[in-house]
Amino acid sequence: MTDIPVPDSDISNIAGRSLWQDAWLRLRRNRAAVVSAMVLVALALAGIFGPMLSQHPYDRIYPQYVRAPASLEAYPRADDIVPAFERAVTRTRVEAGEIEVDGQTVRVPISSDEPIDPRITRYIDRSDLFFNARIEALSADELSGELVASVNRVKFYFGTDANGRDVMARTFIGIRISLAIGLLASMMALVLGVTYGALAGYLGGRVDNVMMRVVDILYSLPFIFFVILLVVFFGRSFVLIFIAIGMTEWLDMARIVRGQTLTIKRQEYVEAAQAMGVSSWGILRRHVIPNTLGPVIVFVTLLVPKAILLESLLSFLGLGVQEPLTSLGMLISDGAANMRGAPWLLIFPAATLTAILFALNFLGDGLRDALDPKDR
């Protein structure tokens, strides 16, 4: 007997738990979704801040390190430095001891019969590997000392590509571009689809029929038709690519929103609002839109990976963003071409893309379960 009214003790506010809060709680209990969300946040941060923090700009070319394999060790490796330094030291015609590599510096004890000429450092600096060569701990008779030079050692955790660019920096920028295109294209599909679908559903009747017929016709056109044409029309720019993808992906959204609107329009709470004389706009704003949001949010989470894949496909076809800018799709198609000699070119971008798509899919599933609990 829950129907017996509670005596009013004080007319304070007992806060309720809205459906959104309920969904949020359910989502937080879904471990796969939570992990996915964290992975996405981490990858998004890598996309945003990675290029700034990275040791190498994504478009910097290192001609000496073309297709360097992924490695935790710095380039050039110690094994490469010693012989090179040896060769340079030989040219100075002084007696050299054992060469020692220590981080960014190389040192070797030297000695000579004559006083050491400090200008011998030029021989070292002449090599493109070493700079800032100097003589330290010169003995008072200037016959022995230590020859020290700096080496520019860089690390390529993901290796370098065929042009000698750091794959990690390029993957970061690729994440940034792919996520941005995915999000922006989905937002565009969202705005177009929700407006179109809600309008068709709310107006109903003949207008609805015609509007949905248009959608049907657009469905029959090959989906990359617009994309390719737009890209062909206006060239390969970032903005254009997400617009093009958004333009092809709004059709499903329009259908979903229309279906939702039609259902909600028949709900009694909408009729109750009409009976109270609430205006059409008020009904749309207060009743229809908030109640379509659930399925729309779920659909958007599944739309983002779709848009990212579509962008990758365009890149694969050579219609993606312009070099030296890159996206995960471009990196992957690049990697696929160099798969046999340089597998790291494929592995890192492909793993990143898969992680993003996997996380988005699990998050979408989790959101659907959270927002529509009877579907379990």
Next chain:
Amino acid sequence: MLGYVLRRLAGAIPTVFIIVTIAFFMIRLAPGGPFDLERPLDPLIMENINRAYNLDKPLWQQYFLYLGNLAQGDLGPSFTRRDFSVVDLFRTGLPVSIQLGGTALAIALVVGAFLGALAALRQNTWVDYMVVGTATLGITIPTFVIAPVLSLFFGVMMGWLPAGGWGGGRWQYLVLPVATLALPQIAIIARLTRGATIEALRSNHVRTARAYGLPSYVVVGVHALRAAILPVVSYLGPTAAALLTGSVVVETIFGIPGIGRYFVQGALGRDYTLVMGTVIVIAMFVILFNLIVDILYAVLDPRVRYD
């Protein structure tokens, strides 16, 4: 039913007409032309070529010329593949794409539906988690990753299968491209079937079947799965159209002479007739398969009736 089919086919004509019109003017308004080369051709030669292909006429005249030829089943000559008409190209390419896509579709349907139903019947067991996890992976790995990996591993490293080529459609040549095409579809169909089966198993009429002590193979096979297959059928319409008209990725990577590459190549090379032909073929496949799906639906679900 026959009347309905005829009416639907008649109704498709204006749709195709609208699509042809949109596509024609869009591709024509794109900058560039089929004979733009790095080094511009001699203006005189250019003029001759343009005249030969009717490109010198006003656009609306070309449009009507095209419609006239189309009505007679003539899609015009290809601009980039000299000596071939677009119809010739489809005559050789379409069977290849259909064979490839059809095989992939059949495999995807059988395997996907089986896995999905299995996962649903073993819901929340390791079988279910395996299927769902693998299916999600299958959806997320792009075909242009799967294709080269398969080709490299089975073709180049193991040498078990040809790494590419068509070989007249012999089965060895089919395996890898079919697998590439089928894998993501298996994943999607498995997920769809799983969801629909779980829902069907919870429905009241399945409860009735269980309450009447019917053996579980009847409860599942007769009552649950038939209801569960309906959403899969509606998914198959557009998918079948897409698979049978070829995949640009798979055909490019495996070097298969299907029609999947024509659209992209045609659009980039401004091969107007080839692009138009591809658009028309794809649109017709979409319309045809939507019709087939609707008919199948009526066969499977007696509540759906077309008078």
Next chain:
Amino acid sequence: MAEETILAVRDLHVEFQTNDGMVNAVKGIDLDVRRGETVAIVGESGSGKSQTTMAIMGLLASNGRARGSATYRGQELVGLPERQLNRIRGKKITMIFQEPMTSLDPLYRIGRQIAEPLRYHARMSGKAARARVIELLDLVGIPNPAERVDAYPHELSGGQRQRVMIAMALANDPDMLIADEPTTALDVTIQAQILALLADLQKKLGMAIVFITHDLGIVKRFADRVYVMRSGEVVETGDTQKLFDAPEHPYTQMLLAAEPTGRKDAVPSDAPILLEGRDVEVVFSTGGSWFGKANGEIRAVDGISVALRAGQTIGIVGESGSGKSTLGRALLRLMPGDGTFRFEGMDISHADKRAMRPLRKRLQLVFQDPFGSLSPRMTVGQVVTEGLKVHEPSLKAKERDRRAIEVLEEVGLDPSMRNRYPHEFSGGQRQRIAIARAMILKPQVVVLDEPTSALDRSVQKQIVDLLRDLQKAHGLSYLFISHDLAVVRAMADYIIVMRRGQIVEEGPTETIFDNPAQPYTQALMAAAIDGTPFRRTDIEN
């Protein structure tokens, strides 16, 4: 009655594992069914009465678990493997369900579905099974059984589908038939027919019936013994006659007293007419395609005149599809309809949305479904004050809040709950919220569209009392739409009986109930009012 016990339930528990922890639906009940008797399990929603039988039949949802014992002729059913259970269910114990619309598989012909238990239990050949199915369909009163055997479920009416379910249940001459609210989803006259059929078949075939229901009226006329359940426990049990005459448990007493009582006096005949509709017609077109014209039309309301006087309650009675709800909405000008409409003498036949807006404040509507009529993403406070924003836009937020508190108190809700969301309330509380939403605007006319139909009896009574109090306090006029004659009798002083969009009969409540003139009205009364024995009527078409 020394018949042997065929079903013995001892200390049965049913638990469900949910997100919010363990829910105990059935908490250790005992229950016996003897051969050939009719046992009723009565309870309101959530009492665990359905889950008890689901547990016995091994049909619990996957998150449910049964403990305890339920033996059928000595055979333990709880925890019995599916294969062995299948030798009993569908053969010895059969079941019919509340939802005739979805309990049959929509994809197969009814003949095949009825034949399935025959083929798997009795190992009948296809041909023999078909002959038996036709026989069964005839037995349950399906006309033209040889033809209807090939029909699909969607080609049958709700009553016919329930008959098909009964045929399926009888197919193997069961020992026991469990009927889980078999008539709740049906119209009253159909309900009466189905109950008469069950009583009739039991006499002929001699099986025991376990009848699960919330409707005490049915129990009284139908059952030999009664178990009264409340939140998972049996609170009282006994012979029907004894239980109805001298209920011992307070809950049983409350249930028996829950039938709405009281009568409303007629208003003086010179009371001013507030809302009037003359020759109202509402026509729906069906099946129209785009640009095409409609290929059919339904006259939902077909030339009806109504005049509602100040302080009056008109009851509009009819079965589903009679057009009674459509009439209510047409009178409020929420649905396009032809005819002459007046409000306080002002002609509103051609008033558009804008012209109607100021009047909306005084013409309100309360719906049947307390779950569908409140926007799920708005707080109760927002729901209740939405109308104020339209009609008294000058009110400050604080003032609106004060009004909300006032009106929530008036409908018997704790105002401190106003920041909660509708899904956090029970059905009865939600209906109170819906009433508050209408009352805050201080209306003169309220159309009540089946406001109590979705509620348990005991809650129904509270809502009826509330509506009556509000009417007295504010001098409201009600248009009370319902199929529930007991409620209408308690609420209305004038009654209109509708069928297929037309008025069958109208008049003061007393007259309609005591001396119905039309056969249809008589049949309705017979089906709905206690004390009349069941008889086959000829109403179903």
